[in-house]
Amino acid sequence: MSEFKALVVSEEAGSYTATVSNRHIDDLPAGDVLIRVQYSSLNFKDALSATGNKGVTRNFPHTPGIDAAGVVEASSVAELSVGDEVIVTGYDLGMNTAGGFGQYIRVPAAWVLKRPKGLSLRESMVLGTAGLTAALCVDKLEQAGLTPEQGPVLVTGATGGVGSIAVALLSSLGYEVAAATGKALQADFLTRLGATQIVDRTALEVGKDKPILKEQWAGAVDTVGGEILFNVVKALRYGGSVACCGLTAGGQFQGSVFPFILRNVNLMGVDSVEQPLVVKASMWDRLSVQWKLDLSELVQEITLDDLPAEIERILGGKMVGRTLVNLG
Ligand SMILES: NC(=O)c1ccc[n+]([C@@H]2O[C@H](COP(=O)([O-])OP(=O)(O)OC[C@H]3O[C@@H](n4cnc5c(N)ncnc54)[C@H](OP(=O)(O)O)[C@@H]3O)[C@@H](O)[C@H]2O)c1
Numbered sequence: 001m002s003e004f005k006a007l008v009v010s011e012e013a014g015s016y017t018a019t020v021s022n023r024h025i026d027d028l029p030a031g032d033v034l035i036r037v038q039y040s041s042l043n044f045k046d047a048l049s050a051t052g053n054k055g056v057t058r059n060f061p062h063t064p065g066i067d068a069a070g071v072v073e074a075s076s077v078a079e080l081s082v083g084d085e086v087i088v089t090g091y092d093l094g095m096n097t098a099g100g101f102g103q104y105i106r107v108p109a110a111w112v113l114k115r116p117k118g119l120s121l122r123e124s125m126v127l128g129t130a131g132l133t134a135a136l137c138v139d140k141l142e143q144a145g146l147t148p149e150q151g152p153v154l155v156t157g158a159t160g161g162v163g164s165i166a167v168a169l170l171s172s173l174g175y176e177v178a179a180a181t182g183k184a185l186q187a188d189f190l191t192r193l194g195a196t197q198i199v200d201r202t203a204l205e206v207g208k209d210k211p212i213l214k215e216q217w218a219g220a221v222d223t224v225g226g227e228i229l230f231n232v233v234k235a236l237r238y239g240g241s242v243a244c245c246g247l248t249a250g251g252q253f254q255g256s257v258f259p260f261i262l263r264n265v266n267l268m269g270v271d272s273v274e275q276p277l278v279v280k281a282s283m284w285d286r287l288s289v290q291w292k293l294d295l296s297e298l299v300q301e302i303t304l305d306d307l308p309a310e311i312e313r314i315l316g317g318k319m320v321g322r323t324l325v326n327l328g
Contacts, residue, residue, distance in 0.1 A: 005021070006020070007065075007102070008020075009057075009061060009063070014052075016051050025104060028104060031106035034072070034075070034104060035068065035112070036072075037102065037327050038069060038326075038327055040069070040125060040128075041067045041125045042322075043067065043161060044319075045066055046101070049062065049095065062098070065099030066095070067087075067129050068105050069088075069121040069125045080109055087113050089128060090132075090274065090275070090280075091108075111277070118285075127287055127293075130162045132287075134163075134165040137243035137270050138169055138173070140268050145241075151176065151217070152175075153219045154217040155170065156180045156204065159319070160223055163181075167194055168295065170194070171195065172291070176196055177197070178195065180199040181200075204231050215236070219236075219242065224248045224249035227249070238265075240265050240266075241265065242267055244267060244270065248317060299323075301324045304327065
């Protein structure tokens with residue numbers, strides 16, 4: 001089979017159109033490993049790529065998809081054999097390398113992980129980059145000393161991909177989870193994932209002009225950034241930490257040194273894309289055993305044809321949970 005289906009985003013006079021088209025294996029970039037993709041997932045960054053954000057994707061036509069799970073069809077390296085089930089997340093996949101919204105990808109072996117035994121290919125993509133990022137955030141908070149006894153942990157953007165998995169993971173680890181959301185109607189969904197407190201997003205926008213706020217959170221996973229992030233920093237309990245990984249509310253905030261020098265708090269960055277493969281592997285192993293989650297509550301499954309509408313939805317901040325893409 002040398003032809004396959006892919007979502008192809010084309011650029012014309014500064015506007016971008018995404019259609020499902022036939023591609024040829026020869027269209028794929030050179031690489032060590034050819035993978036027949038069975039599942040991908042939709043992440044916020046894919047929507048940025050699909051709508052011409054040049055910080056994500058410079059050249060079009062392009063196939064987005066920063067996540068892919070499938071079976072090796074050809075390999076030029078000894079470590080990976082035809083028939084191996086593998087996952088690829090991040091690095092340049094779906095950015096300037098044709099990504100998981102196509103039935104085939106060809107990538108360097110250095111990006112490819114064998115599927116952990118405790119996760120199916122489908123389960124690995126229900127988690128995808130969102131799950132990996134949530135796990136990296138929780139791991140970083142725990143490395144900074146966070147334990148369940150210290151008090152509530154806030155998750156912002158809680159109904160989104162990273163947010164909803166962070167809520168479920170923290171709750172399964174015994175944390176008291178406060179879920180901040182702009183979607184009041186999704187309170188039941190968040191409660192079912194394990195949140196014990198629902199915080200209206202607008203409450204986190206109050207107090208921007210103050211140098212410090214009342215101590216509330218022992219820790220936080222922030223997926224939204226902007227002024228909300230620094231308000232969360234200002235409301236950390238003494239010695240608390242926030243793991244910052246996203247920017248749906250904005251990339252900038254006004255801050256001061258006061259929370260750091262008065263409350264001894266930590267603002268920590270988390271990146272899932274360029275982590276060394278060995279770090280990704282250890283997180284995936286954890287997600288497949290000790291941190292294994294039942295995520296049936298938060299996933300919807302779609303096909304390539306459904307992607308353009310779902311891209312609009314995620315860009316509009318309307319996503320709830322995870323969107324799994326079945327490439328058939
Ligand atoms: N650092 C990394 O490696 C990494 C990895 C993955 C994702 N990310 C970033 O993390 C963020 C979340 O990604 P995702 O894939 O989980 O996206 P997502 O599914 O769209 O979730 C984002 C959530 O943010 C909230 N939100 C949307 N617009 C907002 C606004 N204007 N102000 C405040 N909150 C808003 C919404 O949740 P509520 O309605 O519940 O508030 C939304 O569901 C993105 O910025 C993404 O680029 C970074």
